Amino acid sequence: MENIGYMPRWIFDIAGFHIVLNKETLIMTWIVMAFWILFSLLATKSTKMVPNPLQSTAEILIATWDDLVKDSLGLTDRRYFAFICTIFLLFWVSNLIGIIPFLSEPTKDINTTLSLGVVGFIVAHYSGIKFKGIKTYLKEYCEPIFFMMPLNVIGELSKVVSISFRLFGNIMGGSIIILVVSYLVYSLVLPPFLYGFFGLFVGTIQAFVFTMLSLVYISVQIR
Amino acid sequence: MDISGADLVRAAAFIGAGIAMGLGAIGPGVGEGFVGGKACEAIGRNPEEAGLLTRTMLVAQAVAESTGIYSLVVALLLIFVV
Amino acid sequence: MDIALDTVSIVKAGQFLGAGISMGFGAIGAAVGEGFVGGYANCSIGRRVGMASPYTRTMLIGQAVAETSGIFALMVSVLLVFGDFSANGICAWTATMSAGICMGLGALGSGIGAGYPAQEALWGSARQPALGGQMTTSMLIGQAVCQTPAIFALVIAFMLMFKNCSGLDVWPYGASLIGAGIAMGFGAIGSGWGGGMAGGKACEGMARQPRLRSPLTTLMLVGQAVAQTPAIFALLVAIMLISIGPQKGTLLTSAAMLGAGISIGFGAIGSGMGNGVTAQGACEAISKESSTTKEMLTFMLVGQAVGQTPVIFALVVSLMLMFIKFQIPATIVGFCALLAAGISMGLAAIGSGYGNGDTAESACKAVASNPEGKSGILPLMLVGQAVGQTPAIFGLLVAFILMFGSYSGPATLPAAMAVLAAGISMGFGGIGPGVGNGITAAAACEAAGYRPEERGLLMRTMLVAQAVAQSTAIYALVIAFVLIFVV
Numbered sequence: 201m202e203n204i205g206y207m208p209r210w211i212f213d214i215a216g217f218h219i220v221l222n223k224e225t226l227i228m229t230w231i232v233m234a235f236w237i238l239f240s241l242l243a244t245k246s247t248k249m250v251p252n253p254l255q256s257t258a259e260i261l262i263a264t265w266d267d268l269v270k271d272s273l274g275l276t277d278r279r280y281f282a283f284i285c286t287i288f289l290l291f292w293v294s295n296l297i298g299i300i301p302f303l304s305e306p307t308k309d310i311n312t313t314l315s316l317g318v319v320g321f322i323v324a325h326y327s328g329i330k331f332k333g334i335k336t337y338l339k340e341y342c343e344p345i346f347f348m349m350p351l352n353v354i355g356e357l358s359k360v361v362s363i364s365f366r367l368f369g370n371i372m373g374g375s376i377i378i379l380v381v382s383y384l385v386y387s388l389v390l391p392p393f394l395y396g397f398f399g400l401f402v403g404t405i406q407a408f409v410f411t412m413l414s415l416v417y418i419s420v421q422i423r
Numbered sequence: 424m425d426i427s428g429a430d431l432v433r434a435a436a437f438i439g440a441g442i443a444m445g446l447g448a449i450g451p452g453v454g455e456g457f458v459g460g461k462a463c464e465a466i467g468r469n470p471e472e473a474g475l476l477t478r479t480m481l482v483a484q485a486v487a488e489s490t491g492i493y494s495l496v497v498a499l500l501l502i503f504v505v
Numbered sequence: 506m507d508i509a510l511d512t513v514s515i516v517k518a519g520q521f522l523g524a525g526i527s528m529g530f531g532a533i534g535a536a537v538g539e540g541f542v543g544g545y546a547n548c549s550i551g552r553r554v555g556m557a558s559p560y561t562r563t564m565l566i567g568q569a570v571a572e573t574s575g576i577f578a579l580m581v582s583v584l585l586v587f588g589d590f591s592a593n594g595i596c597a598w599t600a601t602m603s604a605g606i607c608m609g610l611g612a613l614g615s616g617i618g619a620g621y622p623a624q625e626a627l628w629g630s631a632r633q634p635a636l637g638g639q640m641t642t643s644m645l646i647g648q649a650v651c652q653t654p655a656i657f658a659l660v661i662a663f664m665l666m667f668k669n670c671s672g673l674d675v676w677p678y679g680a681s682l683i684g685a686g687i688a689m690g691f692g693a694i695g696s697g698w699g700g701g702m703a704g705g706k707a708c709e710g711m712a713r714q715p716r717l718r719s720p721l722t723t724l725m726l727v728g729q730a731v732a733q734t735p736a737i738f739a740l741l742v743a744i745m746l747i748s749i750g751p752q753k754g755t756l757l758t759s760a761a762m763l764g765a766g767i768s769i770g771f772g773a774i775g776s777g778m779g780n781g782v783t784a785q786g787a788c789e790a791i792s793k794e795s796s797t798t799k800e801m802l803t804f805m806l807v808g809q810a811v812g813q814t815p816v817i818f819a820l821v822v823s824l825m826l827m828f829i830k831f832q833i834p835a836t837i838v839g840f841c842a843l844l845a846a847g848i849s850m851g852l853a854a855i856g857s858g859y860g861n862g863d864t865a866e867s868a869c870k871a872v873a874s875n876p877e878g879k880s881g882i883l884p885l886m887l888v889g890q891a892v893g894q895t896p897a898i899f900g901l902l903v904a905f906i907l908m909f910g911s912y913s914g915p916a917t918l919p920a921a922m923a924v925l926a927a928g929i930s931m932g933f934g935g936i937g938p939g940v941g942n943g944i945t946a947a948a949a950c951e952a953a954g955y956r957p958e959e960r961g962l963l964m965r966t967m968l969v970a971q972a973v974a975q976s977t978a979i980y981a982l983v984i985a986f987v988l989i990f991v992v
Contacts, residue, residue, distance in 0.1 A: 211900065213871075243585045266885070270717055270962060271960070271961060274961075312928060337744055350982075351976055351979060354979055354983070355972055355975070355976070355979060358895065358899070358975075358982075361694070361898070361899075361902065362892075362894075362895040362898045362899075363891075365901060365902060366814070366891065366894060369817070369821065369901055370817065371812060371819050372821065373579050373818060373820065373821035374817070375816045376819060376825070377817070377821070377824070378744075380824055380828075381741075384741075384745070397810075401810060402810060405807065405810065405887070407886070408887065409811070409887050409891045412748060412884055412887060412888055412891075413888060413891055416888060416964060416965075416968060419965070420965060420968060420969075422648070422954070426918050429586040430917055430918045430919055431918065433918075433919035434793040434918040434920075434921070434922035434923075434933050435922070436924040437919060437988060437992065438798070438922050438923075438925065438926045438929070439821045440589060440926055440930070440984060440988065441926025441927060441928075441929040441930040441984070441985075441988065442926070442929060442930075442933075444930045444934060444980060444981050445929045445930040445933030445934050445981060446933050447930060447934075447977070448934035448935075448937050448938065448977035448978060448980060448981045449933060449934075449936050449937035450977075451937060451974075451976075451977045452555065452856070452896075452936070452937025452939070452940065452941040452942075452974055452978065453787035453937045453940050453941045453944070454941065455938075455941055455945050455970075455973060455974035455976075456860075456937075456938070456940060456941020456942055456943065456944040456970075456971075456974045457547075457861060457941065457943075457944045457945075457973065457975075458970070458974075459941070459944070459948070459966075459967070459969075459970025459973070459974055460944040460946075460947060460948030460949075460970075461948065462902075462943045462944060462948075462966060462970060463949040463951075463952050463963055463966055463967055463970065464947040464948045464951065464952050465949070466952065466959070466962060466963060467731045467949075467952025467953070467955050467956045467959065468952075468955075468956075470956065470959045470962055473962055473966065475609030476969070477966055477969065478968075480966075480969075480970060481969075481973065484970070484973045484974065485973075486975075488976060490978070491976065491977040492980075494927055494977075494980070495980045495983075495984070497982075498930070498984045499987075502713065502984075502987060502988065502991075502992060505730075
């Protein structure tokens, strides 16, 4: 109980830089990546007209996100689709992986969610500049009155903060609640239901919300 | 803890700033939300006029923001000027 | 002025304060609820004069159940007035006062909420006189579940009153006890009121469509049960504060326990009401469009689950305040910092919780008006709720910064008040934008029900509107940052 918030770390000192890496988060993220690489290799190994279960799961995921991306962005090329779908897959399994014993969610660490939030932000604003040209992009910050500019800038930054902290808060919060409740009821009866709610249900929804919001922020910049 | 007069004044100024901005954010938040809601409803009825409706909504929200900006100014005055 | 203080006097002072608070607040809810019941009873009798006698009977039954929470408050008050708690040690003054706060506020929400099922049952009987006894049963079922938070509050009040803390110092254990009372007291308001609203709409639906009785009862019970979750979180925190509250500690520990109680106590108000409002929308949706019964349950649960995020954040901050040893100096600045963390998170979660519930209610009703458009309404609802949670996230951010910041300046009164003001600023500043964003998203979902093909345009407009409405939350955040970092 006393080690809520404790995070095992690797600490190096290289060339005068003090580098701190969160061991558990990195290993779990690698496990998630390995899972998806394995899944995609197996699912696309021999594609048939009558698909096997792995292939149909893959088809459902791809088709859902393709529709959502086409709906929001209206483009027919696959550039954004690959990025968006990857974010969803990564976060979905990251949130679910906590159910397996001895594994924990990498999204419990603010670094994971914040870094992908920043990546989404960079993609959105880079696309905005590319599609609208830099003058129009900068002028948009001055709407509707010039004095709103600092507030618009802070508003954009707060979007990154809000999506990252939302996912982090939900997942870390779920794990803390499960830890404390298990301690109180001596791990009888209640924990599996809590894992089901926080892990499966909340994990899926929050992954969807994060991805949907990234998609929508890109679409707001492009249009 | 020795509290001098100047300390008390500064402390009260900070609490006042917090109350000013805190309570002052309630009204504009609800009001602008209502404006946005009605705008979405109107766009649902009449999507071709989306541009005009959005512009009107932004103007309305900016006006509703006024008291929020007054609160911000008072809060900043209390923190920095007094 | 010399005040001679001995244990018995101090404990009695706390008792009497608690007795007054308990009955004072406890009288509000029950009276309001019963008043509404009586009003609708008159409406019903006015519509069908021949049925005056069964309606009066139903009205009295409904009012009696709504009275329950008032009676709990009276019981706790009388015990506090006449009981002798000085054997429990000097800590008992905080325990008894806290028991009064807990029961008084806890009776508020349940009392008001219990009025809704009764009023709709009476008005529904006037519409469909053939239903008679069935409406009374439904009314009692609806009222029963929304009394749960008041019962939780009663349990905590008893635990507090009879807690033997002799031999302990008043602080920090006394702060834990006050925190427990605040947590359960405020935490019960939202769930009681929201659960009652859901029960009310379910009764109205049963009056409109008597053959839908069974699915409506299921939906109402599930919706009310989920709406009780924030009160259950508050109960959990209160029990933990009473049983494993620290008995030795510094000024910081007291602040942490108080902050934990404030965080979950206020945080549960918004989500409790929001979840109840969502369940209300789901019940209304099925009664208008009975073909959506099967999927409405899932839709409502998704909306409620996302709407509980603010109270989950509040619970997380509470648990962190209770269990983490903070690295901040044990001075008045540190005291105010932890207290401000609880205030910031607790208050900021109110608006977002209610706003999310409003959005989900509107989404449920939109699905009823357009059952095929469900797959288009769901993303809009989720995005609207997610963006509407931003004020609560700001509250969480400020709470984290306050808990984990470094306070290296001198521990003066202005510095302490600056930190406290930061918490107040972000806390209250999160209420309005949260509710406003919820209203915007609700209207967007409703429009998406009528015009599903305009979903993209609606999503963009909704986001722009929500972003502008969040400006005042951003101002409050900026003021909070200025107060913490610059001053």
